[in-house]
Structure formats: C-alpha cells, structure tokens
Amino acid sequence: MSAMEASPAAWGSLNSGVVLSLIAVLCSMVWKNLEGMFFGRHFNRQARRLAAIVDPYLSVTVAEYDGGRMKQSDAYKEVQAYLQRASCDAGGGVRHLKAEPAKGADALVLSMGDNEEVADVFRGVNISWLAYSKPPPENGGYWGGRHGRANRRFYRLFFLERDRDLVLGEYLPYVRREGRAVMVKNRRRKLFTNLSADDDRMWSHVAFEHPKTFETLAMKAAKKKEIMDDLDTFRNGKEYYARVGKPWKRGYLLYGPPGTGKSTMIAAMANYLDYDIYDIELTSVRTNSDLRKIFIETTSKSIIVIEDIDCSLDLTGKRKKKKKAKDADAAKDGDKKDGDQEEEDKKKEGSKVTLSGVLNFIDGLWSACGGERIIVFTTNHVDKLDPALIRRGRMDKHIEMSYCCFEAFKFLAKIYLGVESHHLFDDVESLLAEVEITPADVSEYLTPKSDGDNADTCLGDLVKELKRMKAEKAQAAQLRGKEVEADDDEE
Ligand SMILES: Nc1ncnc2c1ncn2[C@@H]1O[C@H](COP(=O)(O)OP(=O)(O)OP(=O)(O)O)[C@@H](O)[C@H]1O
Numbered sequence: 001m002s003a004m005e006a007s008p009a010a011w012g013s014l015n016s017g018v019v020l021s022l023i024a025v026l027c028s029m030v031w032k033n034l035e036g037m038f039f040g041r042h043f044n045r046q047a048r049r050l051a052a053i054v055d056p057y058l059s060v061t062v063a064e065y066d067g068g069r070m071k072q073s074d075a076y077k078e079v080q081a082y083l084q085r086a087s088c089d090a091g092g093g094v095r096h097l098k099a100e101p102a103k104g105a106d107a108l109v110l111s112m113g114d115n116e117e118v119a120d121v122f123r124g125v126n127i128s129w130l131a132y133s134k135p136p137p138e139n140g141g142y143w144g145g146r147h148g149r150a151n152r153r154f155y156r157l158f159f160l161e162r163d164r165d166l167v168l169g170e171y172l173p174y175v176r177r178e179g180r181a182v183m184v185k186n187r188r189r190k191l192f193t194n195l196s197a198d199d200d201r202m203w204s205h206v207a208f209e210h211p212k213t214f215e216t217l218a219m220k221a222a223k224k225k226e227i228m229d230d231l232d233t234f235r236n237g238k239e240y241y242a243r244v245g246k247p248w249k250r251g252y253l254l255y256g257p258p259g260t261g262k263s264t265m266i267a268a269m270a271n272y273l274d275y276d277i278y279d280i281e282l283t284s285v286r287t288n289s290d291l292r293k294i295f296i297e298t299t300s301k302s303i304i305v306i307e308d309i310d311c312s313l314d315l316t317g318k319r320k321k322k323k324k325a326k327d328a329d330a331a332k333d334g335d336k337k338d339g340d341q342e343e344e345d346k347k348k349e350g351s352k353v354t355l356s357g358v359l360n361f362i363d364g365l366w367s368a369c370g371g372e373r374i375i376v377f378t379t380n381h382v383d384k385l386d387p388a389l390i391r392r393g394r395m396d397k398h399i400e401m402s403y404c405c406f407e408a409f410k411f412l413a414k415i416y417l418g419v420e421s422h423h424l425f426d427d428v429e430s431l432l433a434e435v436e437i438t439p440a441d442v443s444e445y446l447t448p449k450s451d452g453d454n455a456d457t458c459l460g461d462l463v464k465e466l467k468r469m470k471a472e473k474a475q476a477a478q479l480r481g482k483e484v485e486a487d488d489d490e491e
C-alpha cells in the first residue's frame with residue numbers, strides 16, 4: 001500500500017506522530033537554548049526561571065559565616081579560591097573582577113565581584129555560581145554591635161535536578177579540594193594587626209616580608225637548635241596533641257633587654273614555619289569579649305603575638321595600685337607626662353581587658369578553636385609579669401634573649417663583614433666577657449657606614465666602644481664602692 005492510498009485513520013495517526021515529533025524537536029531546541037542561556041556565557045536569571053519550568057534546578061548556598069557569624073567558613077574560602085580560577089577563564093563569563101596582590105612581585109589574584117555569575121562544566125554537566133551579599137539583620141545577628149554591621153557574603157550554586165547526585169556527591173568535594181590547592185599556591189604570608197575597637201573589621205593585614213631567618217639570627221648555636229627542634233616538634237605534633245587531649249597550640253615567652261632580638265626571633269619563627277603573624281595591640285581591644293572575637297578570627301598556622309605584655313595593660317589590680325601611686329608621685333614632683341605617654345594611658349583606660357581575659361584567651365575553652373597556633377609574649381621585664389600568666393602550660397617555653405656573647409658576635413661578624421677570624425677578635429672576646437652590649441648595637445658597629453669602611457675599621461670602632469663601656473662600668477663600680485664606704489662610716 002502506497003502512502004497515497006493510506007486510509008484517513010492512518011493519515012490521522014501519521015499526522016499526529018509528525019506533530020508530536022515536531023513538538024519534541026521544538027521543545028528540545030527551546031530547552032537547549034534555555035540551558036545555553038542559563039549556563040552559557042550570557043545566562044541570566046530570567047532564563048533560569050524559564051528553564052526551571054522544563055527541568056527544575058536546585059541551588060546550594062555557601063555562606064561566608066556559618067550560622068552565628070563566628071568564623072569565616074572554610075567551605076566559603078575554598079569556594080572563593082576555586083572560583084578565582086573559573087572567574088579568570090574567558091569562558092566563565094565574568095565581566096567584573098576584584099583584584100588582590102598575589103605571591104610574586106607583579107602578580108594579582110582575580111576573583112568575581114558581587115552579583116557576578118560564573119559558568120562551570122564538570123564531566124559534561126553545566127553548573128553556575130552566583131556571588132552576592134546581603135545587608136545584615138537589624139539586630140546584627142550573633143555578634144551584634146559593630147561586627148554585625150558588615151554585609152553577609154554568599155556564593156550560590158545552581159544545577160539541574162537530574163545532576164543532583166553528581167554535583168553534591170562529586171562536584172562539591174572536588175571544588176573544595178581544588179580550592180584548597182589554589183589557596184596553598186596563592187598563599188602569601190600575612191602580618192595582621194587588630195583594628196581599633198570602632199572598626200567593623202577585626203584585622204587588617206599587609207604582606208609579611210621580613211627578611212630575618214634563623215640563618216641570620218645571632219645566638220648560641222645549641223640554643224638556636226633547641227628552639228628550631230621545638231618548633232619542628234610542634235609543627236609535626238598534630239597526632240601527639242590529639243592523643244594526649246591538648247589543644248594544638250604552644251606558648252613562647254621571649255624576655256630580655258631591648259635590642260636583644262625578641263621581635264627578630266618572632267620573624268625568624270614565622271619564616272621558618274611559614275606561618276602568618278597576628279600582632280595584637282592589646283590597648284586597642286576594648287573588652288575581654290572583643291579579645292575572644294579577634295582570637296576566633298585568627299587562622300591556624302599562625303603566630304599570635306602580644307609584644308611588651310607588661311606595658312600593654314595593667315593586668316593585675318596590684319599593678320594598677322602601683323601605677324596610681326607612681327602617678328601621684330609624679331604629680332607631686334610637678335613631673336609632666338609627654339604626649340605619647342598620655343595617649344598610651346588614655347588607651348589603657350579605654351580598654352577593660354583583664355588578666356583573666358588574657359588567661360582565657362591563652363588557654364580557655366575558646367583557645368582550642370582552630371588549632372596549630374603559637375602564642376608569643378615578649379617583655380623586657382619578666383619579673384613584672386603575673387606568675388599565672390607565664391606558668392608552663394600557658395607560656396610553655398621561656399626563652400631568654402641575652403646580651404651578645406662571643407659566639408653570637410662571631411656569627412654577626414661573618415654575616416656583616418664576611419670575616420671568620422681577625423686579629424681584633426681576641427680583644428672583642430675578652431671585652432664581651434666584661435661588658436653587656438646588645439646584638440642590635442653590635443650589628444650597628446659591624447655595618448659599614450661609608451665606602452672606606454671595612455672589617456678593620458668596623459671592628460676597631462666596636463673595640464673602642466667596648467673599651468669605653470668597660471671604663472664607664474669601672475667608674476660606676478668605683479662610685480658605688482665609695483657610697484657604700486660612706487654609708488658604713490655613717491653607721
Ligand atoms: N640576635 C640577633 N641576631 C641578629 N640581629 C639582631 C639580634 N638581636 C637584635 N638584632 C638586630 O637588632 C635590631 C633590633 O632587634 P629587635 O627589634 O628584635 O629587638 P627587641 O629585643 O625586640 O627589642 P625591644 O625589646 O626594644 O622590642 C634588629 O634590627 C635586628 O636586626
């Protein structure tokens with residue numbers, strides 16, 4: 001039977017078959033277009049809504065702060081890092097990028113701006129990411145107050161329902177893994193400082209580029225090795241700390257006179273471990289709870305530093321009383337404080353951080369959040385510190401940074417002048433046994449000041465200075481002896 005002879009019923013069924021096929025082809029064309037619009041380079045939200053009629057899409061939101069806005073979520077940071085790569089890819093379709101300095105002199109890390117979308121393809125499946133932010137809730141959420149005023153930031157991932165298992169089971173873990181890898185690659189060490197109590201952000205940072213390493217730090221070789229071994233043990237101690245049930249953190253107390261290398265040691269530690277530094281200015285922290293908040297915002301693999309802890313705050317009632325008495329004496333003498341001192345005192349008055357707040361920060365329940373953190377306190381006056389603050393367990397390792405010994409001098413002479421022996425070394429050795437000079441001062445004498453300066457002139461100047469110090473010391477001792485004699489005579 002030819003087609004011409006086909007029965008009306010056959011014609012009818014043939015026609016409806018063709019119509020159905022045509023509709024199917026049309027639907028598939030429309031869908032392909034919508035899908036292309038949705039996920040392709042020029043997708044938009046309207047297209048996504050239309051596409052949802054044909055095949056529903058699902059979304060997953062990754063918030064910058066989990067629930068109570070306590071700490072930037074790891075997932076958010078990983079997604080952000082992953083999307084940096086996708087954003088730079090021309091196929092991603094991002095038109096507005098944010099740029100931040102990256103590792104390397106001229107490098108920039110680019111990421112998507114607010115309300116930008118980026119397309120991604122995983123095993124042939126189309127996925128779309130949107131970056132957006134929202135104003136905070138009226139009451140500021142958990143943190144309330146000034147920290148609650150910042151916008152909440154989010155990434156939202158869109159995908160088709162049919163791809164649910166692949167996206168949730170494989171794509172998202174893949175994004176986190178890749179994001180972590182990007183973070184490691186782009187990681188520039190940072191030096192953070194806490195901002196004034198009135199600032200919405202808790203920390204601001206610059207790239208940490210201190211050149212000091214243990215290779216250029218002058219101290220007795222055995223002591224240096226002991227510190228480096230201690231740091232290695234800490235860094236590799238994840239399992240140990242978990243086994244003995246201790247938070248993975250360690251406290252170091254660096255004490256010694258000004259110029260003996262305490263700050264320099266912190267830089268060397270950070271360079272050795274490849275950690276960030278959080279330098280806490282305690283006088284800018286208003287309350288104990290603010291101290292806890294800034295602590296929670298620190299990341300692992302970091303050194304948290306409080307320099308000159310004895311000067312930062314009046315940490316005990318006892319010392320407050322002492323200070324009041326001292327101020328009263330000064331007022332009696334008509335002694336005027338200079339502007340800096342007044343400012344410092346005003347700051348201290350504005351801060352209500354207490355000893356117990358600092359102890360809590362070091363080893364309270366909150367201190368266990370995050371892990372792999374070193375806390376360093378420095379002081380010129382270890383005897384002034386409250387024993388509770390520096391007991392082992394809080395400040396686990398006490399390191400005395402001392403005046404320059406002959407071994408440290410030889411080390412500095414090699415670094416600064418490139419000499420390992422010299423006829424003046426014997427003089428320096430015997431003089432260093434008698435007078436106290438800081439490595440900072442020795443370094444200064446060993447630094448050539450003009451083209452004509454060399455090892456002879458620099459070492460000659462150092463010997464001259466050491467002799468002068470020795471004579472001064474002898475004179476002072478003589479004077480003291482005479483005073484004692486006079487006192488004895490009076491008695
Ligand atoms: N042990 C050292 N090895 C090499 N250089 C040192 C050493 N100690 C000090 N210096 C040099 O002296 C300078 C001052 O040192 P640093 O700032 O570390 O002293 P500090 O102990 O922190 O002093 P302060 O108590 O006043 O803060 C630095 O520029 C550093 O290069």
Ligand SMILES: [Mg+2]
Nearest residue numbers: 262263264307
């Ligand atoms: Mg210092």
